[in-house]
Amino acid sequence: MFAYASLQTEVVNPILVNIMRKIIKVNSLVETTNLAFNIGKLLKGGEIIELISDLGGGKTAFVKGLAKGMGSDDEVSSPTFTISRVYKAGNLELHHYDFYRLHHAGVVAAQLAESVNENHVVVAVEWGKIVQGVLPAHRLKITIRSTGENSRTFVMEAHDEKHKKLIENL
Numbered sequence: 001m002f003a004y005a006s007l008q009t010e011v012v013n014p015i016l017v018n019i020m021r022k023i024i025k026v027n028s029l030v031e032t033t034n035l036a037f038n039i040g041k042l043l044k045g046g047e048i049i050e051l052i053s054d055l056g057g058g059k060t061a062f063v064k065g066l067a068k069g070m071g072s073d074d075e076v077s078s079p080t081f082t083i084s085r086v087y088k089a090g091n092l093e094l095h096h097y098d099f100y101r102l103h104h105a106g107v108v109a110a111q112l113a114e115s116v117n118e119n120h121v122v123v124a125v126e127w128g129k130i131v132q133g134v135l136p137a138h139r140l141k142i143t144i145r146s147t148g149e150n151s152r153t154f155v156m157e158a159h160d161e162k163h164k165k166l167i168e169n170l
């Protein structure tokens with residue numbers, strides 16, 4: 001069983017907002033990949049994962065692990081220039097968006113709106129600030145903080161049962 005450098009679980013204001021929050025610290029890229037892989041294995045379609053970090057925080061690295069966990073053989077690379085990429089994983093698809101270069105979401109926001117409504121699609125979004133209106137409130141929000149060259153702190157927040165299931169047994 002893979003062990004994380006440290007793991008903390010909190011239920012925040014359980015009565016008012018009922019968010020599940022997990023804080024996981026990793027010390028290497030391999031640990032990030034393993035963490036994402038473990039979540040990827042649980043994906044069934046319909047999940048929305050928003051990744052938030054500074055440049056080079058590890059959002060794309062995390063998506064690589066997710067795709068592997070879903071059983072995809074497709075090569076994952078940053079969609080910074082293509083804005084979106086699709087990876088096949090059995091009956092599922094992983095739709096990977098990166099809005100870093102877009103100042104007007106426009107047609108890509110419409111494409112994202114379609115992706116989030118597909119049952120067989122898992123959506124992963126980097127730099128999603130300009131599409132907050134399109135992203136459903138029910139999603140897994142992952143904030144990655146760089147704490148050293150190879151160490152990262154992942155703060156994961158789930159607001160609904162579907163997404164809580166992804167992080168409850170990490």
Ligand SMILES: Nc1ncnc2c1ncn2[C@@H]1O[C@H](COP(=O)(O)OP(=O)(O)OP(=O)(O)O)[C@@H](O)[C@H]1O
Pocket residue numbers: 026027028029030031032053054055056057058059060061062078080126149150151152
């Ligand atoms: N523990 C770690 N987790 C993730 N990445 C790590 C870790 N340690 C080192 N790295 C390195 O940090 C970089 C992360 O790059 P990545 O492209 O995944 O970041 P990003 O958040 O997608 O950046 P961008 O905002 O430019 O899209 C890679 O070079 C990776 O090797």
Ligand SMILES: [Mg+2]
Pocket residue numbers: 059060061078079098126
């Ligand atoms: Mg990236």
